[in-house]
Amino acid sequence: MYLPDLIVRSRRVVTRDGVRPAALHIRGGRIIGVLDFENVPDGCPVDDAGDLVVMPGAVDTHVHVNAATAGDADVFEQTTRAAATGGVTTIIDVGSVGGPTASVSTLEQIRRAAEGHCAVDVGFCGGIVPGNSREIGPLAAQGVFAFACTFGVAAIEGAAAVTEADLRTAMPGLARIGATLMVHGELPGPIERAVSGQRSSMGFFDRATWSFRGSREYVRFLETHPKSAETEAVVQLLELCREYGTRTHILNLSSSDALTPIFRARTVRMPLTVETCPHFLFFVSEEVPDGATAFKCVPPIRERANRELLWGALAGGLIQTVASDHSPPPAGVHGRTPRDFSRAWGGIASVQLSLPAVWTMVSARGHTVNELAAWMCRGPARIAGLEKKGEIDVGHDADLVIWDPDAEFAVDASTLVDRRTSTPYIGCSLRGIIARVYLRGNVIYEQGRPIERTMGRLLVKPRVSTARIS
Numbered sequence: 001m002y003l004p005d006l007i008v009r010s011r012r013v014v015t016r017d018g019v020r021p022a023a024l025h026i027r028g029g030r031i032i033g034v035l036d037f038e039n040v041p042d043g044c045p046v047d048d049a050g051d052l053v054v055m056p057g058a059v060d061t062h063v064h065v066n067a068a069t070a071g072d073a074d075v076f077e078q079t080t081r082a083a084a085t086g087g088v089t090t091i092i093d094v095g096s097v098g099g100p101t102a103s104v105s106t107l108e109q110i111r112r113a114a115e116g117h118c119a120v121d122v123g124f125c126g127g128i129v130p131g132n133s134r135e136i137g138p139l140a141a142q143g144v145f146a147f148a149c150t151f152g153v154a155a156i157e158g159a160a161a162v163t164e165a166d167l168r169t170a171m172p173g174l175a176r177i178g179a180t181l182m183v184h185g186e187l188p189g190p191i192e193r194a195v196s197g198q199r200s201s202m203g204f205f206d207r208a209t210w211s212f213r214g215s216r217e218y219v220r221f222l223e224t225h226p227k228s229a230e231t232e233a234v235v236q237l238l239e240l241c242r243e244y245g246t247r248t249h250i251l252n253l254s255s256s257d258a259l260t261p262i263f264r265a266r267t268v269r270m271p272l273t274v275e276t277c278p279h280f281l282f283f284v285s286e287e288v289p290d291g292a293t294a295f296k297c298v299p300p301i302r303e304r305a306n307r308e309l310l311w312g313a314l315a316g317g318l319i320q321t322v323a324s325d326h327s328p329p330p331a332g333v334h335g336r337t338p339r340d341f342s343r344a345w346g347g348i349a350s351v352q353l354s355l356p357a358v359w360t361m362v363s364a365r366g367h368t369v370n371e372l373a374a375w376m377c378r379g380p381a382r383i384a385g386l387e388k389k390g391e392i393d394v395g396h397d398a399d400l401v402i403w404d405p406d407a408e409f410a411v412d413a414s415t416l417v418d419r420r421t422s423t424p425y426i427g428c429s430l431r432g433i434i435a436r437v438y439l440r441g442n443v444i445y446e447q448g449r450p451i452e453r454t455m456g457r458l459l460v461k462p463r464v465s466t467a468r469i470s
């Protein structure tokens with residue numbers, strides 16, 4: 001029997017079977033035993049976390065590092081240090097908002113930028129764009145964890161989005177190799193109709209003052225991203241998923257109207273999973289101040305009633321994961337334009353705050369730490385095929401977050417590590433203070449100390465995956 005080189009123990013360890021006292025025996029960065037709390041061999045270094053929660057490091061499968069490819073190491077440092085500070089030990093970079101990682105040469109450039117500059121482990125998605133279906137096989141051979149795309153409307157002008165025809169070209173190939181398609185979806189038709197309806201309903205005064213006043217009203221912005229734009233995209237995706245049998249993971253679901261078709265699809269066991277984001281579970285549109293463009297994202301933060309339905313879907317298992325959709329502006333794109341929703345950057349950078357933000361709402365609703373771990377650790381790891389992540393169990397990486405679920409803090413802009421944009425959480429009171437974070441048995445974050453270590457690895461998906469989807 002091997003002796004551990006580190007033991008982490010607590011009265012509240014989050015295991016698959018529930019929260020219980022345990023001593024985690026760690027050797028070579030892996031968990032080699034989940035044993036009784038008192039089981040501590042003489043001479044072993046021990047991190048005794050007492051009553052703090054010891055949970056698997058969170059796995060964020062929806063991060064836009066937004067690297068401008070070569071030479072952009074700094075953005076990997078900022079993003080992954082923000083992740084480590086927030087208890088996230090693995091991120092999947094789904095590609096730049098300006099254009100997904102659509103070729104092996106782009107993937108290689110991004111990997112070169114990231115190598116040696118990551119505080120947490122980083123995996124990558126390949127991208128689907130019009131005309132790149134021949135890249136699917138080579139990208140899969142490079143070990144990407146999934147293929148990401150934007151179906152319908154691009155998040156920023158000039159970025160590549162795919163049509164139904166493009167998906168019909170790509171999805172059979174993805175299905176053949178067992179790859180997962182991760183999709184952002186909003187269709188242009190409902191958005192165009194909403195915009196033209198809004199303009200035609202304006203009187204002379206509204207039109208004359210639109211650029212000064214109308215673009216600052218959140219309700220006006222929300223009107224231009226109706227639920228139907230998302231829901232119609234989801235319905236089309238479900239049809240394609242049924243037709244081709246391609247594993248499909250819907251990203252950043254905001255529209256509760258899409259839950260009914262999703263329910264029907266999962267009832268007939270289509271290979272479908274769904275993600276929502278912390279900001280959709282935390283904020284409500286009724287409370288977004290006019291001009292507060294830090295709240296801008298697409299799809300948008302919707303009404304309180306919509307938020308409650310998303311919580312119901314999460315609790316009921318219809319939505320399986322919560323991921324940040326961390327998306328600061330890429331270099332060369334200006335950040336927040338003060339007070340103007342029509343021109344401001346759309347994207348909420350929250351990889352550092354996701355865990356406490358979601359826990360704040362989870363605990364207020366009477367859900368448990370174990371459910372939190374299912375939504376932010378186990379579920380995303382399984383869907384991405386990260387077989388050694390997201391779980392405290394023998395054979396898994398010793399990626400751990402040790403945190404106090406009862407402590408509260410107010411979000412202070414000066415503590416945010418990714419400095420590329422503002423965030424709507426500034427000033428919010430959140431529950432859950434992170435004390436220490438381990439990556440493969442090494443401390444990568446301690447509360448109050450600046451992080452100097454960049455011990456993260458670039459992950460490659462094994463060619464044969466045993467990950468199941470449920």
Ligand SMILES: [Zn+2]
Nearest residue numbers: 062064184325
């Ligand atoms: Zn995204």
